[in-house]
Amino acid sequence: MSDSPAPLADPHIVFDPIEGRRDIVVLGSTGSIGTQAIDLVLRNPDRFRVTALSAAGGRVALLAEQAWRLRVRTVAVARESAVPALQEALGARYGAGEPLPEILAGPDAATELAASECHTVLNGITGSIGLAPTLAALTAGRTLALANKESLIVGGPLVKAVAKPGQIIPVDSEHAALFQALAAGTRADVRKLVVTASGGPFRGRTKADLAGVTPKDALAHPTWAMGPVITVNSATLVNKGLEVIEAHLLYDIPFERIEVVVHPQSYVHSMVEFKDGSTLAQATPPDMRGPIALGLGWPERVPDAAPAFDWTKASTWEFFPLDGEAFPSVALARHVGTVGGTAPAVFNAANEECVDAFLAGRLPFNGIMETVTAVVAEAENDGPRTSADGASGRGGAAGTSLTLADVLEAETWARARAREAAAQRSDVRQPSEEQSAEARA
Structure with a gap:
């Protein structure tokens, strides 16, 4: 690990301290x-x-x-x-x-x-x-x-x-947590990154249990108040898959050493396991003002940016393994992250279209990941298209000449294919007008 590139996010690098505002x-x-x-x-x-x-x-x-x-x-x-x-x-x-x-x-x-x-x-x-x-x-x-x-x-x-x-x-709360925990040691000391997931509103349900859930069900997140797209991504655990890719890119840790664990209370935002067996966890009550303050103020901390724990009150912190069968999004994200190139762009764009279709009643909940998986597979089976300068196209591994145009082209293709695939499904249950209004709100 000591020979790997310098990480994009490195708590050991200190820019200028605050001088005035x-x-x-x-x-x-x-x-x-x-x-x-x-x-x-x-x-x-x-x-x-x-x-x-x-x-x-x-x-x-x-x-x-x-x-x-x-x-x-x-x-x-x-x-x-x-x-x-x-x-x-x-x-x-x-x-x-x-x-x-x-x-x-x-x-x-x-x-x-x-x-x-x-x-x-x-x-x-x-x-x-x-x-x-x-x-x-x-x-x-x-x-x-x-x-x-x-x-x-x-x-x-x-x-x-x-x-x-x-x-x-x-x-992101998870990557801000890793950022802080990584400050305790060198990258050569790191054994794995452990990204925590709340499990969303459907923790403990099987894939069969999820077949009939509605947008209202998916938007009822137990611990975080977020926008509709991010909240549905939390329900499918797509957000956790994206965070695994992000952790790999930010900290240059291989995918096989980035683990996801379900933690319903959302107190521990992520952990770093070091090679001596020690695990450092960063924990606060669920509140995004803490990570925001870190982003704006680092390397100095902003006093009282977010609430702290009340240690005079009893609390229980639980951790569960991820159910990859009910929530296949994390495994698919690892795959596209490993493939590289525009594969993550295809994954993300197809998911955004499928979430919109689900919220509008044009796609069932399980259909989100089923459709995204199909679009990703189609992009790979077509073979990566190659631009004139040699960059990777829809799904293949990228060379150094990957361009913004390549990414945008792959996204446009993925969005169109996701819309077409969603429209072709016959298992859509139209929500009531009340459910549709709640999802849009």
Whole structure:
């Protein structure tokens, strides 16, 4: 292990300590990660200052409120059609004579912000659309607080090509936990990484038990409050498969030494087992403000960023092995991660389409992974298409010439095939109007 590449996320590498306030750009500011990050910033005005915000454009009133409270210089929305409503919302929030922030709009607006002058970019965008901003922030030399796991999953070789060792600080609770536990020893001392999973709402159920579950059932996560796509990914354990790939890319640990264990309480966020038999666990009550604070403040810690345990109260912490038959997503993720190239992009894009189909009642719950598996297999059986510069295509192992265009092409193909495959199924149970409305909410 000592001869392996320097990890992308390395707690032993210390950049500049805080000198005054850090300027932060928040991408995905109206989502779950973004809103919690802003709460943290507002509670620590002596440490952090947000200079720019980006969002998709569906919650312009909230975006305008955030911009006003933080007094940012720039606001970006991905949907150009949202600009008039955003201008109106900003005008209603700012007082007469107050200068309004600059507005950027369009699919490249977040990428432009990611390269702007600041200390840290927090990428809280959901989905693989976060890849271009991730690359822009790293290329510009910014510290990247990465909550957008998909950008690393689908563009691993691209990210590794531009990131300096330790430039990425992970914000996922699991990878933030590994980041902290790894600080206790060298990589040569590490035997395995243990990624914990809550088990989602369907822990203990068999594959047959899952056949008839509804979107409402899947969105009832027992410990975390997240967006619908991430919550369904937790129910299928696709999120855990993605995290295994992410851990491999961040820490350069082989897949066979990354284990998943089910921990329903979600207190232990992940563990590192060292070669002497010691296991170090990072534990806090379930709250994303802790990992966010780590991403924004490292190498310094932010006091009272998140709640601590009350050790005067009894509690039980349980651990169970993963049921790979009921939840085949982790094994499939290991496979595509090992294949490399655009295979992870195919896996991720097909899954996003299948989750949308499930939430809309066009695909049964078990059909999500069945369809994703079929799309991945088709990509591999077709043989990797090769671009003119020799990069890998849909599913094959990547060369050093893998490009963003290759990734996007593979994603487009996978999304189309997943939609076609979902439409061809005959075992779909249409949800009631009430169930559909709850899923959309």
